[in-house]
Amino acid sequence: MSNASSIRSTPIALRHPDKFFIDGRWTAPKHDLPPFEVIDSATEEVFYTVAQAGPDDMDAAIAAARRAFDHGEWPFLEHAERAEYLRKLADGLRARSEEMAAFWTRQTGPTYAMSQASMQRVPMAYEFYADQAESYPWVAPGESMMSKWAAVVAEPVGVVAAIVPWNTPLSLATWKLAPALLTGCTVVLKLPAEAPGELLVLTEVAEEIGLPPGVLNVVTGRRGVTEQLVRDPRVDKIGFTGSSEVGKKIAVAASERLARFTLELGGKSAAVVLDDYDLEKVAAVITGQEISLTGQNCSSLTRVIVPEHRHAEFAEMLGAAFSAVKLGDPFDEATQMGPVAMQRQQKSILQYIDTGVREGATLVAGGHRPEHLQRGWFVEPTVFANVDPNATIAQEEIFGPVVSIIPSKDEADAIAIANGTPFGLNSAVFTDDPDRAWHVARRLRAGTVGHNGFKVESLLLGFGGVKESGYGREGGSMGIGAYVEPKTVLLDDAPARFK
Template identity: 65%
Template sequence: MTNLLTIRDTEITLKHTDRLFIDGQWVAPAGGTSLGVTDSTTEETFYRIAETTPSDMDRAIAAARRAFDDSPWPFLEPHQRGEYLRKIAARLRERAEEAGTYWTRQTGVTFGIAKHSIARVPALFDYYADLADSYPWVTLDNPEFAAFGAVVNEPVGVVGAIVPWNTPLSLAAYKIAPALLAGCTVVLKAPPEAPGELWILAEIAEEIGLPAGVLNVVNGHRVVSDQLVRDPRVDKIAFTGSSAVGRQIAAACGERLARYTLELGGKSAAVVLDDYDLAAAAAAISQQECSINGQVCMSLTRVIVSRHRHDELVDALASTFGSVRVGDPFDPETQIGPLALAKQQNSVLGYIEKGVAEGARLVAGGHRPAHLDRGFFVEPTVFANVDNRSTIAQEELFGPVLSVIPADNEEHAIELANDTVYGLNNAVFTNDVDRAYQVARRLRSGTVGHNGFKTDTRMGFGGFKQSGVGREGGAQGVFPYLESKTVLLDGTPTRFQ
């Protein structure tokens, strides 16, 4: 049996850490500088990656523009582009464990979760490849003033895709796969803190012979992201990240009427109704919050329960979540690893201090684990008697912190759940499926699960309010990468006869 703790010591297998993938080639960065990528458990730099300069970003945008305007790519039949997606899927399956290793070291997600989650990414590329023959690329109509009428869906153009450090490969896939299927070309801006899996994706693009300029992979900080957002050669921005940055992107795109989709933050509620077993609710909520160490925009971090059951649920959560094992993410016994970054650790600990200062009762965790002298760890934390208007109940912490909020009754619980600027994900815990549906329809969020954290991105994913604009995943995830065109002709083209 492989000792997982030795995986951290394996050699870095990326072939071109000193280069960027632009126009189908690995090119040296114009500035000749590199960025260190930190192992979140050891706090040591375990590899360095080429740093993208504004000059490099300009080259990447120009390459994507040429590939869209001057190459056959947008005019291929969808199934032809789908074949490239299938090749990407096949190669990703071969390198899934390798990609999981980078994800674990960069962000602290346990290796078991990393392997399981990344193993699902190839299926996403296959899913969109399967849509090539069934998606309504052309819809015929009966026009009033022409012999032939059709609404055709055509690629929107050059896409700037920007993804964060918490789950970079899967979030990139939800943008790249439908964009490429639609016939767009892409500039993918990888997070400088966690670029490894996306460099693997670039290597795969080269290996399968994806046409030059169709996918360009760069990285960098805010200056090059802003450049990508504002460049008039870029037709659409697809962004996942904070709501604060999302608002800036929307404003910048609005200035030039560029298209955009935004998958942003969340402060999701678990609404526990009076008929549901509290021990079962505590177990389900605690297990979900272990995923990616709380660094998930969909996390059910606001737990809303009737006031007369509040203390019992707090005790159950303190027992289940407070006893979660924190440690090395490569250790199979570990349930929560470190946070990704030192600044993220400091941010979460700062929020915990603010929660105490604003009057919430700390019942579990709240500190750096005493038994771990390095790594960006935070103990699984539970707050009781949280005011729904307090900072920890309203702002996204992005760490393993639960806030239990008492409600007067079911109506008040729904009101509290909706009393947030966010609307990404919620859950309702009840044994009555009819009540679950009724409450779900009243919760203002893009997804509502029953008796636990549930999501199905093949059905589409996105948020209400400040949790985003548009949807990713599923068949509806293709639409943002298309423009609809009405065609009216005096006769019927041969292919439609």
């Protein structure tokens, strides 16, 4: 039996896919809503179903989180005590990493090798935040003209709504859950209906390690209950990753009641190639990062800006590299790129490709559903050349394996083109000269600038965007700041623990 058929024939190991995790126990839905069908993106077949939450289910989850924060011990534990739960979560996730990798591959389409590597990195994030229990300045003593002892204390922000998309749900949830739990917040985690598997495994681990009731509550629902979660006055903070369109609506809803929010949104990230750099190296980088998640990555470098006298040469190189990519079953070790996650995603990507052709860009490679793959939501990796900077495919997030090559007159023009979209998430500059790289990096309007590669540092330094790509930062020590409120405490004498 092949590796793919072996994994697909293995029974789903989820213990309670028909229930929600609320107040420390698995709870049956209060509404008679049809379950969500989760589809294997490579076979187009249903491989499990999960419960769908209604308004009463979401209300119960919010109430449990509010109760645990207002009346439980969780916010008042020492940070080191909460850190031990994070370490146990890391151990539990590491033990079930193969299972979670299979879920991610089947739901979203990355190769199994990539999924396995990614699942090994997730526990490291929980361990990183556990280490912050000792190193983060939770209490910062200061001077006061009115009191003998003064300090600014980092208090937990309260009840957190964590909302994640389907493309990398476990990783994106981690950047919310780990700092939220460490700081003493309680959480309502809303799962993506298309890809809940890994997060249900995480929930089972949370139950196993004895996370106190109400600290983590997990439901799966559609837009209606998501809006309910965002608007509920019992929720103090919203951590959202998803489209810029939805992010704007969340910002408005949160602002109406001055709730805190962090938004990690869409991108149309630019790679600025200067005239001194090896084009073959650029082509290798762009190909590798684009096929790794079938382009379903908000930080993908989907606009490559090259000097106009090198444009044709680079288009030929990148087109050849994309054409050589082997598409197929993501469990096959020979496969370099799997399918996109859903039929609607495949349809949307193909429509964007048609728009690119219609608006006059040159289709260099790809552009179709591969003829040899009749099942699965596959799209050929696609390269456009001679793309106008204002064209639809150069301005809108496609969220698929489509790259636009845009010619530039000079370095200043390249920077202007790179900054000429509503987005500002990720970017890169390719040059052998670090001084030129620094010069360009300082002028790019993006949350991250990588030198000679696709570089995103979420674990140690944090990640986020500017303009319509987001608000605030996740990851690193900055990620903790998103889940605390500073409180100034002025006392007539120092508490014993600070003497």
